[in-house]
Amino acid sequence: MKIAEESQVDLAAHEYFADCLLRHDWRLDEVEALFALPFNDLVYRAQTVHRQNFDPNEVQVSSLLSIKTGACSEDCAYCPQSVRHDTDLKREELMPLDAVLSAARTAKAQGATRFCMGAAWRSPKDRDVERVCEMIENVKSLGLETCVTLGMLTDGQTQRLKQSGLDYYNHNLDTSEEYYSKIITTRTYQDRLDTLERVRDAGISVCCGGIVGMGESDKDRAELLLELANLPKHPESVPINMLVQVEGTPLAGLSKLDSFVFVRTVAVARILMPKSRVRLSAGRTDMSDETQALCFLAGANSIFYGEKLLTTENPAAENDRRLFQRLGLRMSGYVDQV
Ligand code: SAM
Ligand code: DTB
Numbered sequence: 001m002k003i004a005e006e007s008q009v010d011l012a013a014h015e016y017f018a019d020c021l022l023r024h025d026w027r028l029d030e031v032e033a034l035f036a037l038p039f040n041d042l043v044y045r046a047q048t049v050h051r052q053n054f055d056p057n058e059v060q061v062s063s064l065l066s067i068k069t070g071a072c073s074e075d076c077a078y079c080p081q082s083v084r085h086d087t088d089l090k091r092e093e094l095m096p097l098d099a100v101l102s103a104a105r106t107a108k109a110q111g112a113t114r115f116c117m118g119a120a121w122r123s124p125k126d127r128d129v130e131r132v133c134e135m136i137e138n139v140k141s142l143g144l145e146t147c148v149t150l151g152m153l154t155d156g157q158t159q160r161l162k163q164s165g166l167d168y169y170n171h172n173l174d175t176s177e178e179y180y181s182k183i184i185t186t187r188t189y190q191d192r193l194d195t196l197e198r199v200r201d202a203g204i205s206v207c208c209g210g211i212v213g214m215g216e217s218d219k220d221r222a223e224l225l226l227e228l229a230n231l232p233k234h235p236e237s238v239p240i241n242m243l244v245q246v247e248g249t250p251l252a253g254l255s256k257l258d259s260f261v262f263v264r265t266v267a268v269a270r271i272l273m274p275k276s277r278v279r280l281s282a283g284r285t286d287m288s289d290e291t292q293a294l295c296f297l298a299g300a301n302s303i304f305y306g307e308k309l310l311t312t313e314n315p316a317a318e319n320d321r322r323l324f325q326r327l328g329l330r331m332s333g334y335v336d337q338v
């Protein structure tokens with residue numbers, strides 16, 4: 001065996017044994033007990049786990065682009081892109097390759113290391129997947145990691161995406177199984193789990209998390225994190241989104257979630273999934289710098305970066321760079337700190 005092959009085997013074995021040391025058998029009462037800890041104890045515990053596994057002052061940054069916008073047949077109550085909700089959103093067909101590449105170049109110049117492309121589909125057609133594969137190949141050639149989120153996939157589609165060089169697939173569980181049926185009626189939790197399994201089987205890294213602030217209970221939040229932590233393998237990325245309330249969606253006007261509960265959710269995710277990137281995701285525009293700093297203290301080490309999420313606002317890149325500077329945080333892989 002050549003040395004390069006040997007070290008790849010070593011690496012795979014190392015990853016396998018490292019994964020075996022992670023727990024996948026959390027119980028609901030244990031997770032609820034973590035949530036119920038005094039805030040200082042919980043954050044201390046999360047930061048301790050964080051330091052054992054990551055550089056505590058480094059944050060990974062991903063930029064998002066909506067490559068197909070609106071007119072989605074699903075009825076997700078949180079989403080401005082559902083055809084069932086009367087939002088002001090302008091629908092757009094699948095973007096041409098050059099427009100995608102131009103956005104990817106801007107994201108890279110601003111310091112992003114991963115480019116995530118999202119499409120408002122229930123599930124893509126094979127010909128859509130072909131076009132997305134072309135985007136993936138081209139974005140990768142710019143030196144960016146790639147992530148896509150396209151809805152439910154078949155086995156053939158996950159294999160095709162893997163072949164194109166896709167690094168991550170985002171597919172969120174979003175909430176507990178019980179609350180899911182109150183938020184979405186056009187697909188089931190099991191549909192979601194099935195796609196996640198297909199993505200794993202194809203050898204693509206998994207990005208999977210959820211949304212809080214949708215009127216769910218403490219138990220729902222605990223169950224969501226329990227579900228993620230007890231997957232056969234922890235998702236490599238765990239986005240924790242605060243609901244962005246969009247006028248015209250059924251969830252607009254809900255009372256806002258206590259920001260400390262949001263921080264607690266980040267902390268518990270960090271403790272349950274010690275080696276995963278926990279992403280402080282949607283909702284940062286409405287968060288104070290202090291709340292975001294608490295999230296980093298609680299173990300968040302990734303953000304969505306750049307002016308826009310998919311269809312809603314995100315803080316300006318310049319503001320985030322200033323925040324990082326004030327906190328002494330570094331963006332991973334970004335040499336030219338501005
Ligand atoms: N259609 C695909 C799907 O649902 O899997 C991919 C795109 S969908 C917009 C990606 C994710 O965005 C959703 O799973 C949800 O977690 C998140 N999302 C959508 N609307 C949101 C909102 N208003 N606030 C926070 N997160 C939201
Ligand atoms: C994720 O967990 N959050 C991102 C990404 N994965 C695709 C999407 C957030 C969307 C927020 C609402 C919008 O901009 O449309």
Ligand code: SF4
Pocket residue numbers: 072073074075076079080081082083119120121122151
């Ligand atoms: Fe469609 Fe995805 Fe929005 Fe649901 S979350 S309505 S599947 S775009």
